[in-house]
Structure formats: structure tokens, C-alpha cells
Amino acid sequence: MEKVEKLVLHEVGMRDGLQIEQKIVPTETKIKWIESLISSGADIIQLGSFVHPRRVPQMADTDAVFRHFISSPKKRNCVFSGLVLNEKGLERGMACGVEMFCMGVSASETHSKKNTGMSVSEAAERITKMAQEALKAGKKVQVSVQSAFGCGYEGAISEERVIRIVERFLGAGLRQISLADTAGMANPAQVEKLFEKIRSLAANVECACHFHDAWGLGLANVYAACRSGVRYFESAFAGMGGCPFTRRGMGNVCSEDMINMFMKMGVLGDVDIDAIISVSKEAEDFFGRKLPGILYKTKDGKKEEVSK
């Protein structure tokens, strides 16, 4: 494995973790959780998405949350990212102080059509323009390919389709590229192979990964990504984001479990894992159900060791 100089932790639980939850988290609770996540040492925190409140009521206060934190002394060195789906969202994000814009294009025609009403090519055109606009405004920008490892509607997605979108991004001067396993279909061998190809497309491409833990493969996929040179990792406290109606659903890779792995690997220092665990425990109380994460359920984040 290439020597790991610096891993970048991108906490997306406040957006991808919460967006499907029916029970609305009040703004003051969000603020408290985000303060803990900042104090954990996360490099980037996604505070929310800019979508119509009717579509995702949980995200209705995203602008307010950004306004609260952007000038807060509790901000520290943390970068605040926001997900935008269209020009209107970009405008809102610009107005409330988003520092890093995240936006994506699906590699699946069906998923793209259902999600955006646009073909992949149309969506890529539009997102690329938005991304360039944000870059010009001095913002950080991360563009992603959704359904990069398979599509719930279409099944397998060829590497060529993913690469075509990435090449378009690179051609437009975009360098922070995330591949998202939207449907939870990735396997570690596939992850390693695809990221190696993406990294070979341009010298200065910065790869990020976004996995959902559908079959217990989340951390294996994270390890595979790390092995192939990915250094940006998106994850959610407590593994939030799964379907609340299945015992172990399609949640994001769990932040504290992932960080625990990286710490054991010796490639990560200076993360206050307890600060994340405290948010996971509060989220469990708030939603009134066990969440997918493992570490937060153990006593003080430690398990009793047993012998064979």
C-alpha cells in the first residue's frame, strides 16, 4: 500500500444520514451534534443539502445551520460542505456561506432520469457548469459519480460509463472526484480496480469514496479504496442513512467504526472518536432505535476480548 500521508474525513451524517428520517431533528439539536462532530476533528462536515423543503423536510433548515456555523468560534479548521442538486441550490448555498459544494451525476441512465428527469449526458453538462461556477467563486468543489458501482434499477454499471463522466469532470478542470456506491453494490476488488483507473486518468486527481454498507462490505470497500490511493472518506456517525424499517439497512459506512479501523491501521491520529460516539448515542435516543454502527454500542467504545 502507498504510504498514507493524510486521510481526509468527510462526515456526511447530518445530510445523507438524516435525510430519509421522518422524525425531524430540531435545528438546536443539529447544532449540538455538529459541534460534537467538529470537536472530533472531522476535516469536512456536510451540514445539509439544498433541496426543496417539501421534498426533504429534514433539510429545510440547511441555510440556517450554515449561517449559524459559518461565523461560529466553534468552527475551528473544519470545512463545511453542502450538497446541491441544481442552480437554485447553488444560489442558496452561495448566499449562506457554503465552503465546499458537493454535486453529482449518476452513471445510470435510469437512476439519472428518475432522480433528475435528465439523461446522464444532460446532467453531466449541467453539473459541470455549476461546478465551474462555484470554483470561479472561490469555493471548493467535489463532483461525484453516483451509482458508480452498480445501479438498483439497471444492475451492473460498466467502468467505461463511470470513466466517461470522470473524464468530462477532469476536462472541465474539476479535480476532486468522488465515486458513490449509491445502491450498496460495490465489492472491494471492484473498488480497487476502478479507483486505480480513475487515478491514472490525471496526475492531480483527488479521489473520494462514499459507500453504503448494504452487505457488511462497507469497511472492506473503504480499505480497498484506501489501498488504491483514495484519501477522502465520506461516512456518517452511527452508520446513519439506512432504511429505518430494516434491522440492518443500507446506512452509510459508520464514521466511528471506519475511524477505528484507520486508527488500528496506524494511518490516522488526532481524532476524538468519543465525540462522534456521543452523537451516535444521542441519535439512537432521538430516533428510538438501534442504529447500524458497532463501536457506539460497546461499553466505552471497548469490547471485552475473548479467547479461542
Place this chain on the structure above:
Amino acid sequence: MEKVEKLVLHEVGMRDGLQIEQKIVPTETKIKWIESLISSGADIIQLGSFVHPRRVPQMADTDAVFRHFISSPKKRNCVFSGLVLNEKGLERGMACGVEMFCMGVSASETHSKKNTGMSVSEAAERITKMAQEALKAGKKVQVSVQSAFGCGYEGAISEERVIRIVERFLGAGLRQISLADTAGMANPAQVEKLFEKIRSLAANVECACHFHDAWGLGLANVYAACRSGVRYFESAFAGMGGCPFTRRGMGNVCSEDMINMFMKMGVLGDVDIDAIISVSKEAEDFFGRKLPGILYKTKDGKKEEVSK
């Protein structure tokens, strides 16, 4: 990753999965479960261990189970392995038809003393002699290093200590070497590094791995082992083997979840995963609690795909 020609699946749920369970599985139930596991296409199934029945009552019928299966038409090509701890166990195993003997030495002095009353060096001496005796008798033999990735009592275990034991095994003509993460402390980078070293010690060494899924790292460790050339994988149906008093304990890597990963990676064919899932479901009913495995809890082994 080196091309994978053939993965060897070693199902250890009937031994390492059951041994800590208080509720005794009747012999006829064991036989039914083992029949399903054979029909899944497992290459090797560990039918039990040869320990004193007072120490592990769950294993009291190991000899009877071997006698039942060794001449059964349902045996197919499956190899039946048994764990032995001492000469008495070896004798019992020889008498009832064990085809592959598994035996191990801990890399941790404290673990070795507590478990066997012997120092690591004494245990290595004794196990090596037993292994050679079994080899001479025409049996397959797998020798393992327990606590190879860390010890619950001592903490970190240096690679040198593991390598010293493996070199002793190799010097005695033993070629099937398993590293066991007895205390569930392994991380994937460590796994990859250690197995690469072990494989470099001798050209024809055949490496096996045995992981417990303490922190959600089980499959990441399996992937890392596979990446480093390991081709023998020990696992237990439903991820049995965890402490029954914790929600998600220290179970073995779950067979069906691991096989699902390998199938997605395209390195495994011809496994009837449903046959294993049926055993996991019966074990859940028998023990009356949810077990750690993921796949067996999903509808028909399939999860609904969701979109970002």
C-alpha cells in the same frame, strides 16, 4: 491482486460457532445442519473438537458425529476436519475418522499458559510432534498460530513471535498454516503485511485465515488476506461464535456474508449460499436470538436497493 484460482472454504461453525453456546445442540440437529452445509459446497467442514466433555459439553458427541458422516453417502467431496488440543484428542480423532486435523499454538505467552498450562515453546514442541504423527498417518494437517494479530491479555503481538512459530512448523515439514485472530484485534493492513511475510518464508506454504468479527472488520480482514494470497478461509454460518450476551459480539466471520463478498468479486462459483442461510435461520430459531450474520436476515438473501 494475484489471480484467484481456487478458494477453499472451511466451515467452522459447528465447532467454533457452537462451543461457547450453553444450549446443547442435539446430535440429530447437528447432523441435519451439517448435511445442509455439505450440500452448500463447503470444501472442508469442521465437525467438532476433541476436548473433555466436562470442559465443553457442546462437543461431547464429536466422535459420534464423525462416525456418522465418515461413511455417509451424503459426504460428497467434503473433507471433515476436527480440532485437537492434545495427544488424547488426536487418538480419539484417529479412531473416529477425522480426515484433517487442526491444532494450534498461541503466539502469546499469557494466552498459551492460561489455555494450555504450557509456554509457547513447549506448546509448539508438543503440537509439532502431534502434527507430524497425524501427517505420518496419512491425514491432512493444518497448524495454526492463535492470537497471531494481538492478544486480549498482552495486547500487541510482534510479527517476529508469529514468524518464529511458523518457521518451526515449516521446519517440521508442515505446510498448511493458519493465522487466527483469536482476540478479534486484527486490522486489514496488518493482515496483508503479516501474510505476505509468512508466504515469503517458503514456496509451498498454504495460508489459511481465521478471523473474529469484533469491530466490523471481519470482511475487510478477509479481503486483505485474499489480497495477500491466502486461499483458505475459515468462517461460521450466521457469524456464530460471538458472546451470546452482547448484541454484536466476537463471532466468527459469517460464512454466507463472506461467500457473498467473494461471489460479488467474481472469485467463487458453485456455492449454494441458500443452503448455508437455511442453517443460519434454524440456528436463530434454535438459540432464540438474532445472530450476527447479515445476509440470512434479508428477504431471500436479497436486500431492497435504495437510491441516494
